[in-house]
Amino acid sequence: MMAFEYLIVFLALLLCSIMAMIRVIRGPTAPDRIVGLDTINTIVIVLMVVFGAAFNEVIYIDVAIVYALLSFISTLFIAKYLEGGEF
Amino acid sequence: MLAFVVTTIICFITYLLLTTGSGTRILGLWSLYEILFGVILSLIVGFIARTIFVKDNFRMANPVRWITFLVYVIGPFFVAMAKANLDVAYRVITGKINPGIVKISPDLKTDLVITLLANSITLTPGTLTVDIDENKNDLYIHWINVKKEAIAKKPVDCKYICSNFHNWIRRIAE
Amino acid sequence: MFEIIIYILLGVGVFFNLLAGIGLLRFPDVYTRLHAGTKCTTFGSIFLVGSVVLLGLKNWWIGDTNGSVLAIHSIVALAAILITNPTGAHAIARAAHRSGVKPIGAVVDDLKNMTVAKTMKKKSAVKKKSEAEK
Numbered sequence: 548m549m550a551f552e553y554l555i556v557f558l559a560l561l562l563c564s565i566m567a568m569i570r571v572i573r574g575p576t577a578p579d580r581i582v583g584l585d586t587i588n589t590i591v592i593v594l595m596v597v598f599g600a601a602f603n604e605v606i607y608i609d610v611a612i613v614y615a616l617l618s619f620i621s622t623l624f625i626a627k628y629l630e631g632g633e634f
Numbered sequence: 635m636l637a638f639v640v641t642t643i644i645c646f647i648t649y650l651l652l653t654t655g656s657g658t659r660i661l662g663l664w665s666l667y668e669i670l671f672g673v674i675l676s677l678i679v680g681f682i683a684r685t686i687f688v689k690d691n692f693r694m695a696n697p698v699r700w701i702t703f704l705v706y707v708i709g710p711f712f713v714a715m716a717k718a719n720l721d722v723a724y725r726v727i728t729g730k731i732n733p734g735i736v737k738i739s740p741d742l743k744t745d746l747v748i749t750l751l752a753n754s755i756t757l758t759p760g761t762l763t764v765d766i767d768e769n770k771n772d773l774y775i776h777w778i779n780v781k782k783e784a785i786a787k788k789p790v791d792c793k794y795i796c797s798n799f800h801n802w803i804r805r806i807a808e
Numbered sequence: 809m810f811e812i813i814i815y816i817l818l819g820v821g822v823f824f825n826l827l828a829g830i831g832l833l834r835f836p837d838v839y840t841r842l843h844a845g846t847k848c849t850t851f852g853s854i855f856l857v858g859s860v861v862l863l864g865l866k867n868w869w870i871g872d873t874n875g876s877v878l879a880i881h882s883i884v885a886l887a888a889i890l891i892t893n894p895t896g897a898h899a900i901a902r903a904a905h906r907s908g909v910k911p912i913g914a915v916v917d918d919l920k921n922m923t924v925a926k927t928m929k930k931k932s933a934v935k936k937k938s939e940a941e942k
Contacts, residue, residue, distance in 0.1 A: 578838045600860040627899070662873065
């Protein structure tokens, strides 16, 4: 029913994550790359939720919840590694 | 004992939220076996995690505080967040920035309060929490548009950074 | 009418997410990029997930069980985003400052004098305390 409008949303979010990917590739320092990675994570979570609504498949949203928590932990670990402290 | 009960109830509510749609037996959302398994699982988790989840006292187990929290999130916090995004949009398009890192001392005590305030500051206009002095609970804040009159006095007054959020948060969680 | 509301919410959400991408490319240093990357994506996510919640509630009202699951699980995912996103931003900002990235064109920097040595001292003090407890 609403497939075409959701297609536009997917393409826009894809464009947004491509811009973040450019920052990941070009970033002069390591924290710049992590900022890009964190932004990509958030966009992917939202993309999964909208996917679930577009195809009326609930399982995508469960995957989004798990991905949100796991990506948060990975961000914390990379930040801790950059900081150079002990774990 | 009370810690065990509180932890179990919160675990069970989380379990119910995550397993909606497992059946149509109870309220059209859950199946009977799912509920039984959830009760057993949350009893086990509540027994294991009772000393971790509840630290010292039960002041957050008060519905008035939850309602205040909801009012805070929907009312002033959402308005400030909308303003923050329009502000960032303006700065993205024009490229005018005037950054700096300033220090504020909001005079709050417990960890939960500091976390709430730091997250509120990060999501509201032009400010981002960078670091925290754990001995004195001072926050170091990156400010995208530093005002001249604000940095004359050190530490900077709270009202420039977080208009009256610290009063709200003190009412919610202290 | 109902679909128009959903389209408006989707449009606002996509606009703010695109703004985050442009901000990531345009701003000069890590901290200002974090401003764009954190605030705009969180705000855009609220609108995008909000439209999904509205769609789920409408389906639930019609009588589809899938709709209820869609709405409730989307709210849980939104809560996860709202809690984890600013916390991750703090971690990145702190790591950037401790690894020596200075804010470009800063008017004032109160944190400049706090060096890594001080935090190391604090950590060793904590370790001594835990050893004394043993």
